[in-house]
Amino acid sequence: MSHRFVVVGGDAAGMSAASKAKRENSDLDVVVFEKGEWVSYGACGLPYYVKGDVEELEDLVAVPPEAFREKRDIDLRTGHEVTAIDAEEKQVTVRANGETFTEPYDTLLVATGARAIEPPFDGMDLPGVFTLHSMESGERLREYLETEVLAGTATGGGSRGASDGDAAVAVIGGGYVGIEMAEAFAEHGLEVHLFEMLPHVLQPFGPEVADVVEEHLRDVGVNLHLDTRVEGFLGEGALEAVETESDAYEASLAVVGVGVAPNAELAAEAGAELGDSGAVAVDEYGRTSLSDVFSAGDCAEATHTVTQAPDFVPLALTANRAGRAIGQTVTGDPTPVGEIAGTATVKAFDLQAARTGILDEARARNHGFDPVNVTITASSRAHYYPGGSDIQVTLVGDRETGRVLGSSMVGEEGVPKRIDTVATALHGGMTVQELQNLDLAYAPPFSPTWDPVLTAAKVLGGKLED
Amino acid sequence: MSHRFVVVGGDAAGMSAASKAKRENSDLDVVVFEKGEWVSYGACGLPYYVKGDVEELEDLVAVPPEAFREKRDIDLRTGHEVTAIDAEEKQVTVRANGETFTEPYDTLLVATGARAIEPPFDGMDLPGVFTLHSMESGERLREYLETEVLAGTATGGGSRGASDGDAAVAVIGGGYVGIEMAEAFAEHGLEVHLFEMLPHVLQPFGPEVADVVEEHLRDVGVNLHLDTRVEGFLGEGALEAVETESDAYEASLAVVGVGVAPNAELAAEAGAELGDSGAVAVDEYGRTSLSDVFSAGDCAEATHTVTQAPDFVPLALTANRAGRAIGQTVTGDPTPVGEIAGTATVKAFDLQAARTGILDEARARNHGFDPVNVTITASSRAHYYPGGSDIQVTLVGDRETGRVLGSSMVGEEGVPKRIDTVATALHGGMTVQELQNLDLAYAPPFSPTWDPVLTAAKVLGGKLED
Numbered sequence: 001m002s003h004r005f006v007v008v009g010g011d012a013a014g015m016s017a018a019s020k021a022k023r024e025n026s027d028l029d030v031v032v033f034e035k036g037e038w039v040s041y042g043a044c045g046l047p048y049y050v051k052g053d054v055e056e057l058e059d060l061v062a063v064p065p066e067a068f069r070e071k072r073d074i075d076l077r078t079g080h081e082v083t084a085i086d087a088e089e090k091q092v093t094v095r096a097n098g099e100t101f102t103e104p105y106d107t108l109l110v111a112t113g114a115r116a117i118e119p120p121f122d123g124m125d126l127p128g129v130f131t132l133h134s135m136e137s138g139e140r141l142r143e144y145l146e147t148e149v150l151a152g153t154a155t156g157g158g159s160r161g162a163s164d165g166d167a168a169v170a171v172i173g174g175g176y177v178g179i180e181m182a183e184a185f186a187e188h189g190l191e192v193h194l195f196e197m198l199p200h201v202l203q204p205f206g207p208e209v210a211d212v213v214e215e216h217l218r219d220v221g222v223n224l225h226l227d228t229r230v231e232g233f234l235g236e237g238a239l240e241a242v243e244t245e246s247d248a249y250e251a252s253l254a255v256v257g258v259g260v261a262p263n264a265e266l267a268a269e270a271g272a273e274l275g276d277s278g279a280v281a282v283d284e285y286g287r288t289s290l291s292d293v294f295s296a297g298d299c300a301e302a303t304h305t306v307t308q309a310p311d312f313v314p315l316a317l318t319a320n321r322a323g324r325a326i327g328q329t330v331t332g333d334p335t336p337v338g339e340i341a342g343t344a345t346v347k348a349f350d351l352q353a354a355r356t357g358i359l360d361e362a363r364a365r366n367h368g369f370d371p372v373n374v375t376i377t378a379s380s381r382a383h384y385y386p387g388g389s390d391i392q393v394t395l396v397g398d399r400e401t402g403r404v405l406g407s408s409m410v411g412e413e414g415v416p417k418r419i420d421t422v423a424t425a426l427h428g429g430m431t432v433q434e435l436q437n438l439d440l441a442y443a444p445p446f447s448p449t450w451d452p453v454l455t456a457a458k459v460l461g462g463k464l465e466d
Numbered sequence: 467m468s469h470r471f472v473v474v475g476g477d478a479a480g481m482s483a484a485s486k487a488k489r490e491n492s493d494l495d496v497v498v499f500e501k502g503e504w505v506s507y508g509a510c511g512l513p514y515y516v517k518g519d520v521e522e523l524e525d526l527v528a529v530p531p532e533a534f535r536e537k538r539d540i541d542l543r544t545g546h547e548v549t550a551i552d553a554e555e556k557q558v559t560v561r562a563n564g565e566t567f568t569e570p571y572d573t574l575l576v577a578t579g580a581r582a583i584e585p586p587f588d589g590m591d592l593p594g595v596f597t598l599h600s601m602e603s604g605e606r607l608r609e610y611l612e613t614e615v616l617a618g619t620a621t622g623g624g625s626r627g628a629s630d631g632d633a634a635v636a637v638i639g640g641g642y643v644g645i646e647m648a649e650a651f652a653e654h655g656l657e658v659h660l661f662e663m664l665p666h667v668l669q670p671f672g673p674e675v676a677d678v679v680e681e682h683l684r685d686v687g688v689n690l691h692l693d694t695r696v697e698g699f700l701g702e703g704a705l706e707a708v709e710t711e712s713d714a715y716e717a718s719l720a721v722v723g724v725g726v727a728p729n730a731e732l733a734a735e736a737g738a739e740l741g742d743s744g745a746v747a748v749d750e751y752g753r754t755s756l757s758d759v760f761s762a763g764d765c766a767e768a769t770h771t772v773t774q775a776p777d778f779v780p781l782a783l784t785a786n787r788a789g790r791a792i793g794q795t796v797t798g799d800p801t802p803v804g805e806i807a808g809t810a811t812v813k814a815f816d817l818q819a820a821r822t823g824i825l826d827e828a829r830a831r832n833h834g835f836d837p838v839n840v841t842i843t844a845s846s847r848a849h850y851y852p853g854g855s856d857i858q859v860t861l862v863g864d865r866e867t868g869r870v871l872g873s874s875m876v877g878e879e880g881v882p883k884r885i886d887t888v889a890t891a892l893h894g895g896m897t898v899q900e901l902q903n904l905d906l907a908y909a910p911p912f913s914p915t916w917d918p919v920l921t922a923a924k925v926l927g928g929k930l931e932d
Contacts, residue, residue: 045850045910059850316915317908338903345907384511384525416912417883421890428894437804438893441811441820442783444511446882449782
């Protein structure tokens with residue numbers, strides 16, 4: 001009998017693993033159980049679906065289910081929920097169409113993803129209140145937006161329209177999703193209120209980036225409520241207002257985007273160890289503490305390249321890469337899942353923000369570093385070339401070793417891929433001096449002679465020598 | 467008496483060295499001799515000055531002479547040509563205002579730059595034939611363009627206008643300058659003929675990039691003459707046509723941009739060793755074979771980070787960086803000038819092209835590598851995000867060690883700073899496997915989940931395993 005590779009969860013990590021395993025060894029018996037109907041989709045695109053940049057929900061699908069089944073010969077079973085793992089007997093319990101049965105495995109991958117955190121707000125279940133993580137939630141949100149919010153505005157003010165004629169909507173949480181949703185709603189001409197409990201939006205990007213993004217959000221008309229705790233949602237039959245500690249704001253739709261939690265319960269109940277983050281602990285090959293059980297994607301931890309400690313940064317590339325590596329390992333070719341640097345980028349209206357590595361001082365100290373940082377501003381193009389704009393770069397290094405620890409950037413152009421230079425330097429364990437001596441690309445339309453990264457490294461280098 | 471640091475040449479390397487030395491030690495006596503009148507200018511911007519994107523020649527100056535003299539307390543003497551170095555006596559011979567005198571030095575920096583190569587074409591001295599390297603040549607070219615070429619067109623066809631009413635111009639050489647000049651002339655509505663002796667434009671970028679750029683040049687209406695040797699220029703009193711082996715093409719202006727040669731004679735005549743490239747040989751601190759004589763910028767070699775061998779890639783960042791390092795070394799803090807990766811980028815009308823490292827197979831073999839390469843095409847954005855375009859990535863690795871050797875890219879967006887990821891990997895001596903496992907930035911508007919660099923590394927990784 002052929003080796004049976006069972007995958008729980010049919011998104012980035014799961015489908016990458018299934019595809020890679022089957023491609024490397026077509027004799028493998030590869031089964032994927034996905035509890036929903038959607039597989040291999042880009043949830044990161046949901047804000048752009050709501051915005052209208054992406055027309056159909058199907059457009060977010062990278063590979064349709066039929067292709068996995070027919071072209072890749074994967075036994076993909078949607079509408080199948082795995083409810084238990086028996087790591088002793090090497091079988092999973094599956095529920096589908098009202099029936100429950102068991103299926104054996106030789107190797108198992110738990111790729112159950114993450115879910116949107118639902119804070120205990122009053123009125124979370126009111127119509128008009130959404131989280132945004134699953135394809136289903138994106139579909140419902142856009143439908144509600146079109147039928148209940150925008151339709152009202154178009155006819156001159158529906159029952160839930162703001163008193164001045166512009167319908168108002170609320171975004172709870174100033175992370176990636178919150179800011180992307182603010183942009184999506186603003187594109188529809190809606191009055192947007194963005195509530196953030198912390199003093200700054202985009203917490204992982206640090207205050208230097210947040211200051212710039214916040215000013216821009218205000219410039220484009222977003223009502224920014226920082227340091228503001230939402231208490232609940234008010235409304236008769238549907239959302240009408242968002243209540244904070246001190247006030248209430250009219251809103252006909254609200255998105256709660258306060259983060260995600262790993263779906264680690266299935267693995268935990270089977271006895272797999274969880275890390276401090278609450279996600280499934282894994283080794284460099286994605287192996288859990290259970291024999292022949294792997295985990296990858298938004299439910300699992302990964303190793304941070306700077307700290308060499310486990311971290312939980314549920315992002316798409318990490319999931320894809322780990323899934324692919326595990327798919328290869330399963331075929332007998334042990335392949336590390338790779339380390340992460342916490343690299344991320346986000347579009348915030350006309351701005352681009354990006355970050356990588358360790359920016360937070362307390363966190364750096366926890367890992368034994370003595371962080372020193374600088375923030376510089378440089379042009380995105382040669383000073384004489386038209387159309388350039390400022391890029392602000394924050395760079396953090398370790399005083400003792402001179403090693404680069406992290407960076408953040410914000411500007412109107414040239415940011416997302418510029419952070420990759422620093423991310424690459426982090427993976428290479430480079431010092432600030434080494435970063436400063438990189439031979440980076442220069443041409444007047446694309447960069448000053450000294451790239452902003454190099455300028456930041458020069459300034460930080462000087463500070464580290466003091 | 468204070469230490470006397472004398473610099474020959476007042477552009478990127480020279481002024482960077484002078485400024486850094488003086489900043490680090492204000493007691494130093496810093497003297498710069500520049501034979502021309504311009505210092506610290508961005509010659510890379512000349513095509514954009516001709517194009518009209520940059521209005522005044524002065525706009526290309528990074529720091530004006532007065533600022534060096536008054537704010538930085540540097541004894542900057544323009545119109546002063548150093549004609550000889552006596553390394554025994556530690557003095558230079560200077561000619562200025564018709565007089566010749568000697569000046570002593572404790573440390574000398576030779577930063578004499580490069581000059582445009584002038585091929586032995588017939589008619590090189592005809593009015594209307596230009597090279598483009600010095601500020602003076604840029605000024606003369608734009609003036610000739612405006613008064614002799616465009617003025618004629620504007621009035622309905624001057625004496626040198628092409629017969630169909632559009633004035634025609636010629637660009638000899640399909641390197642950076644040639645392509646940037648083709649764009650500049652096309653912007654003015656001129657008929658452009660581009661002549662390249664080799665089978666491809668942009669030779670250092672490799673044929674994969676050249677194919678794409680050539681198709682684009684033709685699409686935007688450039689008359690591309692590849693594999694075509696120019697023999698000379700024809701005209702009575704001024705340029706009227708460009709003659710090739712088999713044909714003649716009307717042209718009222720021609721730019722010859724066939725490369726640059728290092729101004730290494732001054733150092734060579736003083737006894738400094740030159741490298742195989744003909745540029746001044748230097749060690750990791752920029753020291754020549756002469757005691758207390760440094761060299762940097764477009765007249766000097768540099769160490770290639772992949773081959774660890776000397777190379778001659780006269781570009782602006784290398785000059786600035788080496789100058790700055792030498793300025794620091796002179797103050798008693800020995801600072802390596804840094805290695806180069808041959809990283810370069812160029813705008814070619816609506817395309818962006820970039821390269822880094824070793825692309826040429828023969829060159830890789832000369833240095834003991836067994837190069838394997840792949841070329842992939844991937845989108846610049848998530849597949850569902852509007853406005854994306856293809857990026858073609860060529861990646862070269864060494865079969866035995868798996869080390870990344872070089873890369874080229876071409877596309878409409880996202881190219882110039884994406885090459886920096888590979889450049890950084892080259893400096894770090896990374897393998898293709900390590901490149902593939904970098905945690906690079908992803909968000910739908912800026913990249914697919916797998917960045918094109920990662921996709922290329924995945925494919926090359928598979929090929930290296932075969």
